[in-house]
Amino acid sequence: MPEFQPFTMERMMSKFEQDVEYNLSESGVHPVSLAELLADDPEEMNRLLATELNYPHVNGIPELRENIAALYDGAVPENVLVTVGAAEANYITTRTLLSAEDEIVIMLPNYMQIWGIAKNHGYRVKAFHLREENSWAPDLDELDQAVTAKTRLIAVCNPNNPTGRILTEAQMNAIVAVAERVGAWILADEVYRGAERLNGAESPSFYGRYDKVVATGSLSKAYGLPGLRIGWVVGPPDTVDDTWARHEYVTISATMLANKLAALALSPEVRPRxxxxxxxxxxxxxxxLQEWMDNHEDTLHLTPPQAAAIAFIRYQLDINSTAFTERLRKEKSVLIVAGDHFGMDHFVRVSFGLPHDYLIPGLDRIHELIMKLKGVA
Ligand SMILES: Cc1ncc(COP(=O)(O)O)c(C=O)c1O
Known part of the structure; x- marks a missing residue:
């Protein structure tokens, strides 16, 4: 067995996110309260109080699977498994599609979960990159060269964490064409779908472009409901059934209450809100964030994110990104994510989908440390 590789970003966040005064490390927006979720219908609370706290359908209650299927062209409830967050969805999908020694090609930078799973289970890992010099567009030539007859899975994250980049239709189709050339699966982590910044168009899914696609999603980012711990797998029925068989080992099911609240959140009445x-x-x-960046023109550089509540900022300071974020936490009680967690030193990931009275003082404290590092304060 390979040596265990911890999920370093989640380790850092779970250890410190509850203790700092300003948590700017999250990639979702300020969370929805239960009262806010139930606001449309005063009777909803009474219906929930009558809920028997039994196991729900282990693969997700029918109403929820229907509402999830409706988010994907051509999907029906048999295409859907409800999981405990996209974290479980990614885990069991990767374990279903790959065996030891199989080759996986991963988009980088990325939320490094699938990368870590691959390392921990002895898969052969290759990468293709989003290029900053090209506004984080994918290097499709690099992908084409990386993918060979041995490649079993291509893992993408779209919209991307940490860059906030959304692939164009042409880029998505090019990725599908490369997968099709060798018959590889595509695992598309689409948790930021719906969290677009620039316009009302929802980022398209990889689902439905090719028969060997599994898309994962969740309520944690685009819906502001990370505490419900609801995610999903959408794919061909046989593959979904295979992931369900792993789900029984790992969690059995998400909770009954979370299933019900998630069905409500994804209902046509509540979802648009x-x-x-x-x-x-x-x-x-x-x-x-942009105004704050403008005051640091000589030090910070950002390619504006198209989606998600995160900015992947390159900085020109003579300090490693882990050392920088550690000092920020200890000296200023502010948590942000070091580029090191994405394999990219001299970057930091900062969240901005937060109330102004929280975001502004948090950014002010980062400013104070930057000034200190520059010897100005
Ligand atoms: C790309 C991506 N996938 C999956 C997850 C895990 O999300 P969940 O809360 O749905 O388990 C995250 C969380 O940050 C993420 O950024």
Missing amino acids: LIQRTRDYIRRGYPV
Whole structure:
């Protein structure tokens, strides 16, 4: 067995995110309260109080699977498995599609979960990159060269964490063409779908472009409901059934209450309100971040994110990104993510989908440390 590789970003966040005064490390927006979720219908609370806290359908209650299927062209409930977050969805999908020694090609930079799973289970890992010099567009030549007859899975994250880049239709189709050339699966982590900053168009899914696609998603980012711990796998029924068989080992099911609240969140009545709320946080927070960036023109550089509540900022300071974020946490009680967690030193990931009275003082404290590092303060 390979030596265990911890998920370093999640380790760092779970150890410190509850203790700092300003947590700017999250990639979703300020979370929805239960009262806000139930706001449309005063009777909803009474219906929930009558809920028997039994196991739900282990693969997700039918109403929830229907609402999830409706988000994907051509999908029906048999294409859907409900999981405990996209974290479980990614884990069991990767374990279903790959055996030891199989080759996986991963888009980088990336939320490094699938990369870590691959290392821990002895898969052969290759990469293709989003290029900063090209506004984080994917290097499709590199992908084409990396993918060979041995490649079993191509893992993408779209919209991307940490860059906020959304692939164009042409780029998505090019990725599909490369997968098709060798019959590889595509695992598309699409948790930021719906969290677009620039316009009302929802990022398209990889699902439905090719028969060997599994898309994963969740309520944690675009819906502001990370505490419900609801995610999903969408794919061909046989493959979904195979992931379900792993799900029984790992969690059995998400909770009954979370299933019910998730079905409500994804109902046609409530869903548009939640998506709009997320976009409002992203669109109101971004100008604050941009103004703050403008005051650091000589030190910080950002390719504006197209989606998600995160900015992947390159900095020109003579300090490693882990050392920088550690000092920020210890000296200023602010948590952000070091580029090191994405294999990219001299970057930091900063969230901005937060109320102004929280975001502004958090950014002010980062400013104070930058000034200190530059010897100005
Ligand atoms: C790309 C990506 N996938 C999956 C996850 C895990 O999300 P969840 O809360 O749905 O388990 C995250 C969380 O940050 C993420 O950024």
